[in-house]
Amino acid sequence: MRKLCLILFIFCSFFALAQKQDYPIQPVAFTNVKLTDHFWTSRIETNRTVTIPASFARCESTGRVKNFQMAAERKGKFCTTYPFDDTDIYKTIEGASYSLALHPDKKLDAYVDSMITIVGKAQEADGYLYTARTIDPLHVGDWLGTERWVKEQENSHELYNAGHMYEGAVAHFMATGKRNFLNIAIKNADLLVRTFGPGKRHVAPGHEVVEMGLVKMYRVTGKKEYLALAKFFIEERGHKEYNKKSKNPYENGVYWQDDKPVVDQDEAEGHAVRAMYLYSGMADVAALTGDKEFLTAIDKIWNNMVGKKMYVQGSIGAVGDGERFGANYELPNATAYNETCAAIGNVFWNERMFLLHGESKYIDVLEKTLYNGLISGVGLDGKSFFYTNAMQIQDGFNHPDIERERAGWFTCSCCPTNVVRLMPSIPGYIYAQNGNDVFVNLFISGTGNLKVNNKGLQITQQNNYPWDGGLQFTVNPAGSMDMNLKLRIPGWAQNQAVPSDLYSYQTAQNKKVEIKVNGKAVDYIIQNGYAVISKKWKKGDKVEMNLPMDVQRVVANEKLAEDNNKVALQRGPVMYCAEWKDNDGKAANIIIPQNTIFTTAYKPELLNGVTVLTGDVKAVQVDSSGLSISTQNKTLTAIPYYSWANRGKGEMTVWFPQQVKYVELLTK
Incomplete structure (x- = not known):
């Protein structure tokens, strides 16, 4: 731990010298937050003990490691399917590194070093590192050109x-202080600087993420060329000649976010993962360079996505053809795509938008995605995954893009390895700071260690979130301290299902969130969605906040035709679904009348511990002849959406009709 603190001190000192401007709000590093929270510590531990080892093992068994070994020898045949398979090793190393920072492990540390050695040997003399070409540059697949970079x-x-x-x-x-992998990356980044830029090669990267990576390299090395190149790549978009009239997104540039310059874009478009990485990169560059046009563009794009293109459980990317955003209000349920990587990218982008603006609405979206459409992508066992995240599974309807059960891995396994790197970083999303302002964004039990005006500050959370809305914070400054504690009051606790009119509560709740300091209720102002408590804090001060945990019926904007006359169920930040296992083998036949009252119960033995909802509803029944339809009374059991498909394959639904308006006949 002392070694890690030294590394962070060196980094922060160098960073202060290298940077002249940055995000106005800074996150508290995940290494400064120690969790005791059951909900998240169990997942992070499963990621450490199951998901990371399984990911490395699958990189070996599927040939991803072999590709690097053959590239080092400059002979053989690329033995996996996609040229981006190299990144599964990179992302697993990233996740393993985060894990090592939180939980030192000599065996894992040595294994990661062995992987880095294999990667380094595959690098060409000038820094180029790309096994699909290096193995045999004269015989490459269709996705590659005959020369570097041409495709x-x-x-x-x-x-x-x-x-x-x-x-x-x-x-x-950052985790180890070792430069073995960093030196490989620097050699490659220097090649990019020599190759691309004004007066050199011009290209808009086909799949964004290099922009975010270059920014991180700039932060560590202080090399301004890396930041300049990130900005250059972003500004290259929208200058290629496409067939503008074509409705095929691959031909008109929309799929690539390349149909127009980024500063002229105002709509979330194209491949959803690429989009999230682009918008995150734009936020980084805007923060570090002061580019106001980038900022204006991503503000407009964010409003479009959250107002017209996001599912009720925080997922994005509705259309399977191209893994992309659809048109405004194109959010089908039966064919919803919702790639797990897109949810992870949504978390990345919303964190950056918060750091730019300091508004809680960005954390509202981040939290909704995190607790629902993101962790649904990994099974409770830590080694089974969804690439896509369905909104509805119905017997008699099958679609090639919709996964009905989890898989161990995929031919394209970007999502499992993305989960690997996201999980251990979650403590870094809890707290943030700007001078005397300390933001509490997520409600996760544990202790965060901060510095306010060079004085130590410790904040300890105790709660049973997301199942219970009773939150307690103990504030322990090193000495008496003036500080503005900013507690996020979630939008869902203020009659706002999402920060737009895309979804809303059917019935408004009128419960003011009560906050107590040292046992006494306090008046507080709400600023950008945060309850601001300003005082001279002393050791042992206690703050209590109680969030209403009523079951809410969520309704969709009338422009979402598929969801008209339907409701979804939400309690706290958690969205619910009905699954076959709890509902007599069916889910698609359930009707929730407007007078249904729900009760809640925590079931520690179910799905690693969940709060379930139950209520008296109606179910459509077809008699044995198949010629007569009726409705019968039944008890609905709803489980958290993230936990579905952990008990086998069967029906599931998020949206429920409130009455029968017509009957759709499906034939197998």
Whole structure:
């Protein structure tokens, strides 16, 4: 731990010298937050003990490691499917590095070093590192051009691979202080600086992420060329000649977020993961360079996404053809795509938007995505996954894009390895700071250690969130301290299902959130969604906040035609679904009348511990002849959406009709 603190001190000192401007709000590093929270510590521990080892093992068994070994020997045949398969190793190293920072493990540390050695041997003399070409440059697949970079603007993923390498290398250096991976990344980044830029090669990266990676490299090294190149890549978008009239997104540039310059874009478009990485990169560059046009653009894009293109459980990317955003209000349930990587990207982007603006609405979206459409992507066992996250599974309806059960891995396994790196970083999303302002964004039990005006400050949370709304915070400054404690009052606790009119509560609740300091209720002002408590804090001060945990019926904007006359169920930040296992083998036949009253119960033995909802509802029944339909009374059991498909394959639904308006006949 002393070694890690020294590394962080060196980094922060260098960072202060290297940077002249940055995000106005700074996150508290995940290494400064120790969790005791059952909900998240169990997941992070499963990630450490199950998901990371399984990911490395699958990188070996599927040939991903072998690709690097063959590239080092400059012979053989690329033995996996996609040229971006290299990144599964990079992302797993990144996640393992975060894990090492929280939980030292000599065996894992040595294994990661062995992987880095294999990666380093595959690097070419000038820094190029891309096994799909290096193994046999004369015989490459269709996704690659006969020369470096010539298909980068399409599908070669050469810069995408580099971006994930940079993020993994920075994480490894920060966690261990070792430069073995960082030196590989620097050699590659220097090649990019020599190759691309004004007066050099021009390209808009086909799959964004190199922009985010270059920013991280800049933060560690202080090399301004890396930040300039990140900005250059972003500004290259929208200058390629496409067939503007084509409705095929691959031909008109929309799929690539490349149909117009980024400063002229105002709508979330194209491949959803690429979009999230682009908008995150734009936020980084805007913060570090002061580019106001980037900021204006991503503000407009965010409003479009949250107002017209996001599912009720925080997922994005509705259309399977191209893994992309659809048109405004195009959010089908039966064919919803909702890639797990897109949810992770949504968390990345919303964190950055908060750091830019300091408004709680961005954390509201982050929290909704995190507790619902993101962790649904990994099974409770830590080694089974969803690439897509369905909104509805119905017997008799099958679609090639919709996964009905979890898989151990995928031919394209970007999502499992993305989960690997996201999980251990979650403590870093809890707290943030700007001078005397200390933000509490997520309600996760544990202790955060901060500095306010060079004085130590410790905040300890005790709660049973997300199942219970009773929150307690103990504030322990090193000495008497003036500080503005900013507690996020979630939108869902203020009659706001999402920060737009896309979804709303059917019945408004009128419960003011009560806050007590040392046992006494206090008046507080709400600023940008935060309850601001300003005082001279002393050791042992206690703050209590009680959030209403009523079951809310969520309704959709009338422009979402599929969801008209339907409700979804929400309690706290958690969205619910009905699954076959709890409802007599069916879920698609359930009707929730408007007078249904729900009760809640925590079931510690169910799905690693969940609060379930039950209520008296109606179910459509078809008699044995198949010619007569009726409704019968039944008790609905709803489980958290994230926990579905952990008990086998069967029906599931998030949206429930409130009455029968017509009957749709499905034939197998």
